[in-house]
Amino acid sequence: MVQFAQQVVSGLASGSIYAALALAIVIIYRSTGVVNFAQGEMATFTTFIAWTLVDHGVGYWPAFALTLLIAFAGGVALERIVVRPVEGGPVLTIVILTIGLFIMLGGLSNWIWKAEVRSFPPNRPFPTSTWDIGGVAISKQDVGILGVTLGLVLLLYLLFQHTKIGLALRASALNPAASRLVGIRVGWMLALGWGLAAAIGAIAGMFTAAASPPLDPNMMRPVLIYAFAAAVVGGLTSPVGAVLGGLTIGVSLNLIATYDSHLHLDLDRMRLPIALGAILIVLLVRPAGLFGRAAVRRV
C-alpha cells in the first residue's frame, strides 16, 4: 500500500509534465484544428536556452521566467512567419509544416548544443529531501513540479475564462469569421495561442530535464507521445481533459511499471507502445475522448 501511494505521487508528478505538454497541444488544436507535432522539440529547444542562461550565471528561477518569455516570443514568431502563410490550408499541409519544425528544431538542438551530457539545472530547483507522510516518502521535487504545473494551469484557466483576451482567444477559435466581424484580430489571437503553447511547453521541457536528468536533445520524444495520449484521452479540445488525461497516463504508466515486477512482462520497456495502445483504444471506443465534444460533420 505504501509502495502504491508512493508510485501514485511520483506518477502524478510525471503526469503533470505530460499534462503541461498536452495542454500546449490542446491550445493549438483548439485554435487551428491541427496537432502541433513540433511541440516537444520546441520545449527541448527552449530548455536548452534556459540551460545557456543558467550557464551564463543567471539564477535558476530568473532563467525559468526569462525562458518562458523567450518561448512565448518564439511561439508567436513561429506562427507569424511559418504557419501564417498556410493558415486555413489543408490539414495535410499544416501537419507537414509542424513535422518540418519538429525535424528542424531537433536538428538545431543537436547542432548548437551538441550531444554531450549536461545536467540541468545544476542545482535542483526543489529540495531533494522528502516528506514522510504515514510511511509514504513524498519527494519535494515531485510535489514542486506538480504544484507549479497545476498553478500555471489555473492561471491559464483564469486567462481563458475571465479576461477579455481569453474571450477573444476562445471566440477566434470557435468562429474566426464572426470574431473578425466584431473586431477581434484573429490572426494575432492564433499567434497568441502559439505563444502560450510554446511557454507551457517550455515548462514541460524544463521540468522533464529536472525530473529525469541529464539534459538530452531527444528527451521530449517519448514525452510527446505520452502528451498525445493524454490529449487524446482528454478529447483534444478540452484543457481540463488534457490535464486529467496527463495525470492519468502518468499514474498508470508508473503503476504498470511497478507491478510488472510481479508480472515479468517487461512492461517497463513497453511504455511507449502502451501509450500508443491507449491512443488507439480511446479513438476506437470514444473518439471524442473522455471530456471532448463529438465533432459533427455535415455531409
Place this chain on the structure above:
Amino acid sequence: MSRLAAARVAVTAIALAAATVAVFLAPRWDKVGDIKGAQMGVYFIALLGLNIVTGYTGQISLGHGAFMAVGGYTTAILVADHGVRDLWTIPIAGLVAGIAGFLVGVPALRLSGLYLALVTFGLAVAMPDILSWDKLERVTHGGKEVQLFGKPALTGKGFADVSILGQTVTFTRAVHYLTWAVALVLLVVAWLLLRGPPGRAFRAVRDSEVAATSSGVNIAAYKTFAFAISAAYAGIAGSLLVIAVAFADPQAFPAKLSLTLLVGVVVAGLGSLWGVLAGAAFIEFLPDAAVHVSKAQGVPDTVYGAALILIVLVLPTGVAGGLRRALTPLTTRLYTRS
C-alpha cells in the same frame, strides 16, 4: 486518348527508359557507391508507397519506417531462423507489411486524417521498443541483431560474389541491381494502379471525401486499400534494406526514418511518381552534402526540416510540380489559372 494523355504516356515511357539506363549502365562505382545506390533504391520504393497513400489518397502516414521494420524483420527472421532463400522473402515481406498496414489502417481510417497521423507517428516512435520487447524475443531476437547469414555485418565486405545471367558481380553490385530491378517493377505497378480506376478513386478521396462518396466511391475501402498497398511497398523496401546489410536490428528503423520518408515524399511532390526519384536522391545524399557545412550532429536534420518548411511555403508541389510549372509555356500559365 487525348493528346495530353498521349504526351504524358510518352514522357513517362522516356523517363522510365532513361532511369533504367542510368541505373543499370551508369554505375562504375566502388562498393560505397553500390551501397548508396541500393539505399537510394530502398528509399525510392518506400517513397513510391508513401506517395500512394499520402500523395494520391491524401492520408498522412508518419509511420512508414515502422512498416519497413516489419518487412525487414520478416526477411531477417525467415532467412536467419528458417533458412528461406533471401530473394523469396521479398514478396513475403511485402505481404506481411501489407497486412500490418491493413490492421493499423482499419481503426485509424475510421477517423479523420489527423488521427491517422497521430497513430502512425506513435507507431514509428514505439516500433523499436516493440521489436526489443522481451516477450517477443523468440520471434524478433529481443532487440539483438539478427544476422542473416550468421556472419558479422561488414556492410557487404566478405560476402561471396554473385552470378547473374552468367556474369559474376560483387555482392554489393548484385544488391544494387536487385534493388533497382524491384524498384522498376514496383514503379510500373504503381503507375498502372494509379492511372486506372483505383487511382481515380484515390484522388477523389483526397480532393473531396463528400464528392467521392456521392459518386459511389467507398471511401473507407479505398483508404484502407491504399494504406495496405503503401505499407506493402514499405515492407519490400525494408526487406531489401536488410538484405543489403545482411542484418536487422531495431535501431535500423528509428522514428527518424519515417520522418525522413515524409521529407522525401514532399520534396518529390505529393502525387507525382517520377518526382520520387528526386526525393529519394535528396534524402540519400543530403547527409553527405551536409557534412561540408559542418560536421556537427544535427546538421542534416536542420536542413531536412528547413527544406520541408521551405517547400511547403514556396514550392507546394515539390520538385516535380516546380519543374512542370517551369516547363509549361508561359502563355498557358497566363490564360489559365492552375
